[in-house]
Amino acid sequence: MFEIPEIVNFARQMNGLLIGKTIKTGHLGNSPHKFVWYNRTPQEFEQITRNKKVGEIRTMGRWLLTNVEPGYVLVIGEWGGHILFHQPESMLPTKYHLHLQFDDNSFLTATTQMWGAVELYEQGRELERQYIQEMKLTPLDEGFTLSYFTDLIETITKDKKQSVKGLLTQDQTIPGLGNSIAQDIMYLARLHPKHDLQTLTEAEIQALFQSILETVKTCIQKGGRNDEFDLFNQPGGYMRLMDKNSVGKPCLQCGSQIEKAQYLGGAIYFCPTCQK
Numbered sequence: 001m002f003e004i005p006e007i008v009n010f011a012r013q014m015n016g017l018l019i020g021k022t023i024k025t026g027h028l029g030n031s032p033h034k035f036v037w038y039n040r041t042p043q044e045f046e047q048i049t050r051n052k053k054v055g056e057i058r059t060m061g062r063w064l065l066t067n068v069e070p071g072y073v074l075v076i077g078e079w080g081g082h083i084l085f086h087q088p089e090s091m092l093p094t095k096y097h098l099h100l101q102f103d104d105n106s107f108l109t110a111t112t113q114m115w116g117a118v119e120l121y122e123q124g125r126e127l128e129r130q131y132i133q134e135m136k137l138t139p140l141d142e143g144f145t146l147s148y149f150t151d152l153i154e155t156i157t158k159d160k161k162q163s164v165k166g167l168l169t170q171d172q173t174i175p176g177l178g179n180s181i182a183q184d185i186m187y188l189a190r191l192h193p194k195h196d197l198q199t200l201t202e203a204e205i206q207a208l209f210q211s212i213l214e215t216v217k218t219c220i221q222k223g224g225r226n227d228e229f230d231l232f233n234q235p236g237g238y239m240r241l242m243d244k245n246s247v248g249k250p251c252l253q254c255g256s257q258i259e260k261a262q263y264l265g266g267a268i269y270f271c272p273t274c275q276k
């Protein structure tokens, strides 16, 4: 599943390459998939996109919003798999859930391995879509400040018991983060994934906040994670500190062995000494 750094990288690459291209045909894929959400029939999609131009591409959390001009916005969201640009004369992938053929014969495909949305809205209506409409601030938004973050934690802990991992990965409380990048955020903040939010000190909240911003920034600068692929099918340059490859290896800070456990519907990787 792409997280905020990969999505931002896609938008950057697409903005550099696709703006101004004319769509010759838009197909909604050749591989029926019950977990891909479409809001148009293939015929409608093809009809609306024909001869439209690609405009600016922007991001909201794990959502890519592409202007299809005039008048429409193509939304690709919660995607995990591939979004690829293909030079003219390239082979079409065997399976895909979106194929935009441009009039210069280059094309774009998107294929998901799990689920995701490929939807086309009249401009402005995309903001009414579930998950986009009620989206909270992402770490890239200007309003995502220490005081916003502190209030967010306070609000959550009033209603329920929540852990640090829960804050970072559940209910899109911080949109764009996922189970992958969250591991490094918690390690760098020296907080255990199960640490109860209620008991965080002011200094710990500040460390967590800084770690979110810095980890996201670093991962974006490196073009996303090294086990995800960009628009040109190249892996990102961000090597995770805490993932399946670090289990049993010494912590870079203290030398303790990195441990793995299952928690909140996924694996956690942590240093039993550094992360409290």
Ligand SMILES: [Zn+2]
Residues within 6 Å of the ligand: 251, 252, 253, 254, 255, 256, 271, 272, 273, 274, 275
């Ligand atoms: Zn350690």
